[in-house]
Amino acid sequence: ITHANDTVNRPLVHLTPHEGWMNDPNGLWYDAKEELWHVYYQYNPNDTVWGLPLYWGHSTSKNLTLWDDVGVAIEPMANNSGAYSGCMVIDYSNTTGFFGEDVSPEQRVVAIWTYNTPESETQYLSYSLDGGYSFRSYSGNPVLENNSTQFRDPKVMWHEETQKWIMVVAKAQQFKIGIYTSDDLKEWTPVSDFTRGGYLGYQYECPGLVKLPVEGNTSAGNGSWVLFVSINPGSPQGGSSTQYFIGDFNGTHFIPTYENTNSIDSGKDYYALQTFFNSPDNQTYGIAWASNWQYSAFVPTDPWRSSMSLVRKFVLEEFQANPETKLLNIKSTPILDYDALGCAHPSNGKNLFITVGNPLQFSLVQGLFDFNISFSVNGSAFGGHEFADLSLYLRGGENKDEYLRIGFGANAATFFIDRGHTAVNWVHENPFFTDKMSVNNQPLTISNNSTISTYSVRGIVDRNILELYFNNGSQVSTNTFFFTGGNFIGSIDMAVGKDNVFNVTEFSLKQLST
Numbered sequence: 025i026t027h028a029n030d031t032v033n034r035p036l037v038h039l040t041p042h043e044g045w046m047n048d049p050n051g052l053w054y055d056a057k058e059e060l061w062h063v064y065y066q067y068n069p070n071d072t073v074w075g076l077p078l079y080w081g082h083s084t085s086k087n088l089t090l091w092d093d094v095g096v097a098i099e100p101m102a103n104n105s106g107a108y109s110g111c112m113v114i115d116y117s118n119t120t121g122f123f124g125e126d127v128s129p130e131q132r133v134v135a136i137w138t139y140n141t142p143e144s145e146t147q148y149l150s151y152s153l154d155g156g157y158s159f160r161s162y163s164g165n166p167v168l169e170n171n172s173t174q175f176r177d178p179k180v181m182w183h184e185e186t187q188k189w190i191m192v193v194a195k196a197q198q199f200k201i202g203i204y205t206s207d208d209l210k211e212w213t214p215v216s217d218f219t220r221g222g223y224l225g226y227q228y229e230c231p232g233l234v235k236l237p238v239e240g241n242t243s244a245g246n247g248s249w250v251l252f253v254s255i256n257p258g259s260p261q262g263g264s265s266t267q268y269f270i271g272d273f274n275g276t277h278f279i280p281t282y283e284n285t286n287s288i289d290s291g292k293d294y295y296a297l298q299t300f301f302n303s304p305d306n307q308t309y310g311i312a313w314a315s316n317w318q319y320s321a322f323v324p325t326d327p328w329r330s331s332m333s334l335v336r337k338f339v340l341e342e343f344q345a346n347p348e349t350k351l352l353n354i355k356s357t358p359i360l361d362y363d364a365l366g367c368a369h370p371s372n373g374k375n376l377f378i379t380v381g382n383p384l385q386f387s388l389v390q391g392l393f394d395f396n397i398s399f400s401v402n403g404s405a406f407g408g409h410e411f412a413d414l415s416l417y418l419r420g421g422e423n424k425d426e427y428l429r430i431g432f433g434a435n436a437a438t439f440f441i442d443r444g445h446t447a448v449n450w451v452h453e454n455p456f457f458t459d460k461m462s463v464n465n466q467p468l469t470i471s472n473n474s475t476i477s478t479y480s481v482r483g484i485v486d487r488n489i490l491e492l493y494f495n496n497g498s499q500v501s502t503n504t505f506f507f508t509g510g511n512f513i514g515s516i517d518m519a520v521g522k523d524n525v526f527n528v529t530e531f532s533l534k535q536l537s538t
């Protein structure tokens with residue numbers, strides 16, 4: 025279906041539903057036979073706000089860049105109920121007995137999801153005999169209940185060492201992540217609760233457990249376990265966000281290595297992260313809902329609401345949190361397939377000379393582009409209380425008064441994002457749509473005498489969403505923004521607030537098209 029409004033603000037490489045409402049990603053898996061990625065999501069086809077009955081929508085992609093909407097996959101049984109969030113696993117060796125020889129092992133998908141009714145939240149199984157398009161409900165449902173209305177979002181993985189299925193599931197309002205094990209996905213044994221870690225907010229949602237490799241030579245050896253927990257509302261950014269713990273998992277218990285919690289993305293629009301069950305290179309990929317429950321029902325898009333983030337690959341790395349301490353940290357790399365996109369006028373400049381009052385200008389079309397900026401900051405060239413900034417003004421092509429301003433404040437040694445310069449009244453009127461955010465990004469390198477620090481930032485803009493990756497993905501910030509319809513970003517002005525502080529050592533820009 026094509027709507028007149030489709031060109032207005034709809035992202036091109038971020039998954040959106042054709043029409044209707046979307047929230048959390050669900051059921052992520054990769055079909056190795058068809059070489060096709062499957063993403064399901066919380067979906068209300070009847071309105072552009074969340075509501076019951078709630079379904080699983082379904083999109084597929086060959087390249088994680090361009091998406092096909094392939095219709096509803098799972099339906100709830102009653103109008104006042106919902107097929108809430110959950111995951112999918114591939115039951116290669118038919119532990120469930122759901123599959124005959126005619127279904128190839130790579131396509132034996134079982135969805136484990138929460139059935140929400142006014143009385144309870146319980147865990148259900150559905151399985152597909154046609155490669156993930158249509159699903160049958162298991163006759164023995166529910167497979168897990170807890171006498172609760174707040175027991176949801178199961179994420180299941182196969183644990184090689186113990187040869188068991190492992191489920192993590194939110195006991196949302198007890199601030200517990202329940203861990204269960206099973207041989208056949210049908211019978212589940214409770215083995216432990218991970219209790220009250222990190223930020224609590226109002227409730228825990230959408231947990232996930234994965235083992236990630238550690239980059240480089242570190243004491244963490246061949247990898248560490250990571251437990252993701254989404255919280256909403258009451259996150260540090262305001263509203264919803266995704267945190268994670270690093271620790272060990274022994275088949276029954278998750279034991280955090282450190283007490284601290286981390287945000288996987290410091291922006292306002294990255295929630296309910298889920299990782300793919302599998303991937304062709306055995307790496308961990310994930311996708312999040314690029315919105316925030318604080319304002320998701322009001323954002324000015326039509327006839328759909330919400331998009332997903334880009335798919336990201338996750339690894340652990342050692343991260344210099346400050347001069348004295350290194351921490352293990354998740355590093356995120358966005359997946360964007362340039363071969364699937366047109367790439368016009370790539371430009372690349374080195375050692376750009378910018379002075380106060382003489383910004384550099386770069387032109388763009390279409391509102392889809394990828395840029396990299398590397399710069400150094402000379403700490404001896406400005407006073408402690410001077411506001412010395414390097415700013416990129418990402419301006420609308422039709423109306424330059426609408427712009428995103430992003431940049432680095434040398435005094436605060438912090439990156440900033442300002443999405444408040446728009447004629448869209450909603451942005452100014454909605455008190456939760458925070459217009460200014462910052463990211464405490466550490467230098468990539470620092471000179472021996474500590475005067476010169478270097479930084480690098482990659483940004484991907486897709487119509488109404490900006491993803492920023494700092495220092496090769498050590499930190500990330502994902503934020504949506506809204507300009508007047510059709511006023512896509514058409515130019516970038518690069519400006520400095522003080523001379524001799526910044527040296528832009530490299531700036532590259534790729535204009536992309538679908």
Ligand code: FRU
Nearest residue numbers: 048066108109176229230296
């Ligand atoms: C998270 C969430 C989940 C729930 C789903 C309902 O955003 O609240 O806990 O399963 O959304 O749509």
